[in-house]
Amino acid sequence: MTAQDRLKQIVDAESFTCTSKIKSSKNGLHVPGYDEKLKNSQQKTHLNEAIMTGQATIKQLPVMIGVMDSHFMMGTLNTTVGNIIRELYLTALGNQLPVVLFIASGGARMQEGVFSLLQMNTILAAKHEFDQQGLVSISVLTDPTMGGVSASFAFQNDIVIAEKQAQIGFAGRRVIKATVQESLPVEFQSAESLLKHGLVDDVLARENIRDYLATILKLHQRS
Structure with a gap:
């Protein structure tokens, strides 16, 4: 899903307001082809960068x-x-609001080298500053993370849930197989496998995530 489609599915209609004031990326290391x-x-995504952030209900x-x-x-x-993600946590801290972060990523961007890492x-x-106030944060891991x-x-x-059948891991399946020289299970790096081994709190079908998040947020409301 695009970020825009995900927001339409999750947040209340007309409730999202973009809060980030951070501009688009620069090619600081002058990597050939990165600007293009x-x-x-x-142009493809109508986004300045690989994430949208804001306040919503x-x-x-x-x-x-x-x-x-x-x-x-x-x-x-x-x-x-x-x-942008740091800004999200610090804005949430200033407004005393919970954070929900939908994650879909191939990892660090190689064109920015160690600065990405x-x-x-x-x-x-x-996030540590955010946590000091006892506010709740939720990760939703999607395909791929x-x-x-x-x-x-x-x-x-605080709470880590995953979308059904999402691929979640560190190195890719082929790299790991070549490194360990062993056959890997069919369900390797799947959301369901991570749940089985206690690495995520729950696995949900896409259509159930909105209701699940609303329940968690309601349970963690501040008076």
């Missing part, structure tokens, strides 16, 4: 929400996406 890829992705319950979009360079994490820790630092994203903030929210 950014431009093509922006889910069944009249206020929330800060972020939705990553795999159509934008496979939803990869770079300096701009990292800045640094986002893993800087996002967690902002991979690489440095799965290895950092994707699994660090």
Whole structure:
């Protein structure tokens, strides 16, 4: 799903307001072809970067929400996406609102090298500030959730749920199979397998996620 379609499915109609003031990415390392890829992705998705963030309501319950979009360079994490996610947590902290983060990513963006990898820790630092206030955060892992994203903030929210049949892992199946020289189970890196091994809290069909989130948010409302 595109970020726009996901928001239409999850939040109340006309309730979403984009809150991010962060601009689109720059080719700081002057990687050949990166500017063209950014431009093509922006035209294709009508987004500045691989995530949309803002304030909305889910069944009249206020929330800060972020939705990553795999159509934008496979939803990869770079300096701009990292800045936007940090901004999401800190805005939620300032407004005393919960956070819901839909994750779809191939991992860190190679065109920004180590600067992409640094986002893993800087996002967690902002989340740590958010956590100090006892506010609730929810991850919804969608297909795919991979690489440095799965290895950092994707699994660090208070409640981690996954969309049915989503692929979730670190390295790809072929890389792991070639490394360990063993056959892998059919269900390897599936949402259902992660639930079986206690790595996610629940696995839901796409059409049930909105109701599930509303229930969690209602249970964690502040008076």
